[in-house]
Amino acid sequence: MMERLNLAIIYGSASKGRFCDTIVNWLVPIILEDGDFLIETIDPALIKHTPRGGRQNCPVTTQIRPAIAEADAYLIVTPEYNHSFTGELKLLIDSARDEWCRKPAGFVTYGGISGGLRAAEQLRNVFGELHVATIRETVSFANVWDCFGDDGRPYDSATARAAVQKQLADLKWWARALRDARLPLETLEHAPVAGTGPQQGIQGALQNQFA
Template sequence: MSENSPADTRTRPGEDRLSVAMIVASTREGRFAPVVADWMRGHLDRRTDLAAGTVDLAEIPLPTVLPAFGSPPPAGTTEALAAISPRLAAADAFVIVTPEYNHSYPAPLKAAIDWHHTEWHAKPVAFVSYGGVSGGLRAVEHLRGVLAELHAVTVRNTVSFHGGWSCFDEEGQVRDPASDAAATSMLDQLAWWAHALRDAKAVRPYQG
């Protein structure tokens, strides 16, 4: 995407940028996630309508025991979540970068989702997935149902890398320019929904 493309001129003078949290789901040793995440972060950083931050779950140890329904969280939970909860709460939108594990998404991502509730409410979520033949799309389909339960809105367009390891060159850039076009289209949709939902919540608080 060039610096002069239409996607780089969405923000009018004085208009607030949208805060986007890019969540990196894989925590495995030797993971491929940083290659995909760095490429996606490049797209986010080139936009003048978005202000992006990265939430790398490999760097955020989450509590392992969820409290019983109606019970207070175990001691130390607030401190353990301090590295992630405020960042999710402050975000206007999310981009989740995820591989596919056993026809679904990684367990640390499920933990990060389950430890939060209102942080997801009435916010849009976009997906960048990678894997083998499926390109991680089965992980994305599972995530759509989970996030709908948490009152999030998942955007239609995704970016998926089938045989992800072969889709990037030695510099970490995609070999197929169609992937860059797909990322631009996806972020355009994400920004539209983020503006619409943020504006709506400013007029009428969301009733979760």
């Protein structure tokens, strides 16, 4: 049996009464049924402090950077605000940098007529700068308030579930591929470099390896 993947589900809203909770509560059992993921949630609503003194001194950083670092993949559940995503989500993203690198992210979006897709398009640009591979498959709920019943499940449950399962399969492939690719790189980055001279770190290690 393959080692399970650490999946961080990131809430895109911190608003009171947000629909994010309904969608995440519906998603989690589907993800657990898959059997290949261990889930951790990262919620900007739990962040109590505002940043002061820059990213490194921000209280948010010490709260969430370990969870971001330990994840093999990310699933961002986000609404669309004014053709983009929320400020709380941007603060959360900006509180880390290297921790995001070389991992995949998928999006579950919701909103009005656009289904939150414009938020996902904005996020692709942001995550591209962080070397995050955003996958093509997106789960989207247009006019979300008309999509879910009082039981917290989509009215068209079969179609929604199939979309999530397709997205998870893609996310899983990327997560395993990038995790396998990261491990040799991390080994080289932390390995002592033989000899002396101006070449240090990974560049020097690579030159020694292939000399």
